[in-house]
Amino acid sequence: MRTLTMMLALIAAFGLSACHTIQGVGKDVQSGGEALEKSAK
Secondary structure, three states: HHHHHHHHHHHHHHHHHHHHHHHHHHHHHHHHHHHHHHHOO
């Protein structure tokens, strides 16, 4: 359980450090949504 928690924390930290601005977060969310739309078709 500790390992899973640590892995999730590291993934979140890397993900947040990848986009430094609110605009970057918006682009990341948008691209994730577009990927979901494409896979649903």
